[in-house]
Amino acid sequence: MRAELPKLPMYLDYAATTPCDPRVVEAMFPYFTEKFGNPGSRNHSFGWDAEEAVTKARQQVAELIGADPKEIIFTSGSTESNNLAIKGAANMYAKKPTGHTQRGHIISVIHEHKAVLDPCKRLEKEGFEVTLIDPQSDGTVTREMIEAVIRDDTILVTVMWANNEIGTFNEVPEIGALCHERGIIFHTDATQWVGKMPTNVKKDNVDLLSLSGHKMYGPKGIGALYVRRRRPRVRLMALQEGGGQERGFRSGTSNVTGIVGLGKACELCAADMDAQRQRLGALRDKLETKITNALDVVQVNGHPDKRLAHLTNISFGFVEGESLMMALKEIAMSSGSACTSASLEPSYVLKALGVGDDLAHSSLRISMGRWTTEEEIDYAGDKIIEAVNKLRDLSPLYDMHNEGIDITKIEWAAH
Amino acid sequence: MAYSEKVIEHYEKPRNVGTFGTQKEIKERTDIGVGLVGAPECGDVMQLQIKVDDNTGRIEDAKFKCFGCGSAIASSSLATEWLKGKTLDEGMKIKNTEIVEELSLPPVKIHCSVLAEDAIKSAIADYKQKNSKN
Numbered sequence: 001m002r003a004e005l006p007k008l009p010m011y012l013d014y015a016a017t018t019p020c021d022p023r024v025v026e027a028m029f030p031y032f033t034e035k036f037g038n039p040g041s042r043n044h045s046f047g048w049d050a051e052e053a054v055t056k057a058r059q060q061v062a063e064l065i066g067a068d069p070k071e072i073i074f075t076s077g078s079t080e081s082n083n084l085a086i087k088g089a090a091n092m093y094a095k096k097p098t099g100h101t102q103r104g105h106i107i108s109v110i111h112e113h114k115a116v117l118d119p120c121k122r123l124e125k126e127g128f129e130v131t132l133i134d135p136q137s138d139g140t141v142t143r144e145m146i147e148a149v150i151r152d153d154t155i156l157v158t159v160m161w162a163n164n165e166i167g168t169f170n171e172v173p174e175i176g177a178l179c180h181e182r183g184i185i186f187h188t189d190a191t192q193w194v195g196k197m198p199t200n201v202k203k204d205n206v207d208l209l210s211l212s213g214h215k216m217y218g219p220k221g222i223g224a225l226y227v228r229r230r231r232p233r234v235r236l237m238a239l240q241e242g243g244g245q246e247r248g249f250r251s252g253t254s255n256v257t258g259i260v261g262l263g264k265a266c267e268l269c270a271a272d273m274d275a276q277r278q279r280l281g282a283l284r285d286k287l288e289t290k291i292t293n294a295l296d297v298v299q300v301n302g303h304p305d306k307r308l309a310h311l312t313n314i315s316f317g318f319v320e321g322e323s324l325m326m327a328l329k330e331i332a333m334s335s336g337s338a339c340t341s342a343s344l345e346p347s348y349v350l351k352a353l354g355v356g357d358d359l360a361h362s363s364l365r366i367s368m369g370r371w372t373t374e375e376e377i378d379y380a381g382d383k384i385i386e387a388v389n390k391l392r393d394l395s396p397l398y399d400m401h402n403e404g405i406d407i408t409k410i411e412w413a414a415h
Numbered sequence: 416m417a418y419s420e421k422v423i424e425h426y427e428k429p430r431n432v433g434t435f436g437t438q439k440e441i442k443e444r445t446d447i448g449v450g451l452v453g454a455p456e457c458g459d460v461m462q463l464q465i466k467v468d469d470n471t472g473r474i475e476d477a478k479f480k481c482f483g484c485g486s487a488i489a490s491s492s493l494a495t496e497w498l499k500g501k502t503l504d505e506g507m508k509i510k511n512t513e514i515v516e517e518l519s520l521p522p523v524k525i526h527c528s529v530l531a532e533d534a535i536k537s538a539i540a541d542y543k544q545k546n547s548k549n
């Protein structure tokens with residue numbers, strides 16, 4: 001028997017959000033109380049203190065991604081950064097003014113986050129044309145795939161750096177280079193990438209990049225948009241107007257505490273990113289090996305190598321997602337069930353990869369982070385195997401599979 | 416999703432899990448009726464098998480397997496409990512609303528009870544059909 005059980009419930013959903021690092025909270029603390037000034041107050045020390053803190057944080061964020069501090073716009077998170085980047089660029093570079101059709105062509109991918117897809121849909125209603133391409137079955141998007149759909153009127157390409165459900169990387173530097181050759185603005189939603197992978201927006205040919213504090217041990221409700229200032233100098237139409245803060249891109253009194261927290265979070269990620277990537281990659285591999293050795297009809301989704309080290313997405317054939325989550329209720333994970341009975345909404349990401357019905361029904365996204373231990377991963381692996389075995393003992397589909405019956409050939413009475 | 420205690424209890428200790436043989440064997444047995452309802456793409460499939468005593472016409476045993484959420488598993492587990500000892504006519508009278516009530520299923524899970532009722536009806540119909548031929 002195990003000497004010591006890990007503390008339950010266990011958190012293995014770091015891709016959904018992370019706890020704040022205590023060092024982040026500590027850095028933020030004075031800015032709630034004694035240093036509460038408005039950085040826009042130019043004529044007293046309260047304002048100067050706040051301004052100094054914001055300047056430092058801007059520097060910390062810029063350093064993490066290889067940008068100039070002037071290129072960092074603080075926002076409320078990646079959703080806002082994506083909206084500002086996509087709507088702001090589309091409206092700025094539109095071929096025709098509001099009210100017309102054929103205002104310009106935008107390219108994105110069907111497995112993007114809703115915070116990219118929905119702004120694109122909005123623009124479609126406002127006279128832009130949007131092409132959403134399918135990723136390859138390993139989840140990746142390449143330069144060639146984008147090149148194949150670029151048109152003369154393409155004004156914007158938006159492709160996420162790492163996917164939030166499967167962790168797969170896209171060819172961002174190559175796609176960026178392509179966009180630069182063609183004079184097209186290139187945005188990437190790097191919410192899941194930044195802080196985990198080395199980033200240099202200059203070398204990686206990115207024009208606009210979204211990042212979010214709460215995915216990297218910073219607070220919720222703070223994020224940033226990188227806006228390139230040289231070659232090309234990217235312009236955006238602001239979504240929110242007012243006091244002209246953030247160089248006019250984003251009016252509103254700065255969220256100083258959040259900004260300080262984001263800055264500190266960036267500094268901490270820069271310091272331990274490589275060590276964490278190695279450590280968590282080894283845990284991830286151990287978990288995957290354990291599960292795939294113990295169970296048949298399991299599939300690790302996404303690209304085998306081009307993916308985030310701390311995340312795995314595994315499909316288990318012949319068991320249903322909700323019952324699997326029920327069996328594992330003491331472990332917090334995401335279910336990429338293709339058919340959660342409550343919403344009947346399939347995981348569009350897994351569908352985009354062509355994951356079949358036999359496997360798509362239950363997949364788990366397990367994502368680890370700074371405080372995940374080997375004991376936790378060992379325990380989670382055992383529990384997952386136990387739960388799948390229990391549910392397969394109950395599953396008529398698993399019996400049929402073992403009797404050599406192809407369940408896709410049965411005429412099911414859909415209800 | 417918060418489950419009722421009864422659902423959790425059935426889910427954790429499902430009653431009468433199993434089959435009376437492989438799909439092939441079951442097809443040839445006239446004392447057994449099978450209901451297989453639902454569809455994998457909808458996220459639930461229930462298989463209910465009843466074993467009927469030729470002399471008394473009563474369901475002497477019932478077994479289930481279920482691919483589905485906790486409520487689907489509980490509904491089919493409960494169905495097997497209720498079926499045992501009943502005549503076919505009594506079995507036909509089991510209503511999904513009784514399952515909903517017994518398990519305190521929320522509105523989004525009513526379809527699980529409907530599926531269980533379908534499985535009962537279809538197992539009984541299968542038994543009757545097998546036995547009308549000879």
Ligand SMILES: Cc1ncc(COP(=O)(O)O)c(C=O)c1O
Nearest residue numbers: 077078079113115164189191212
């Ligand atoms: C890829 C991706 N984009 C955008 C978001 C939204 O970020 P935020 O919560 O900061 O608005 C998330 C997080 O859910 C994400 O994973």
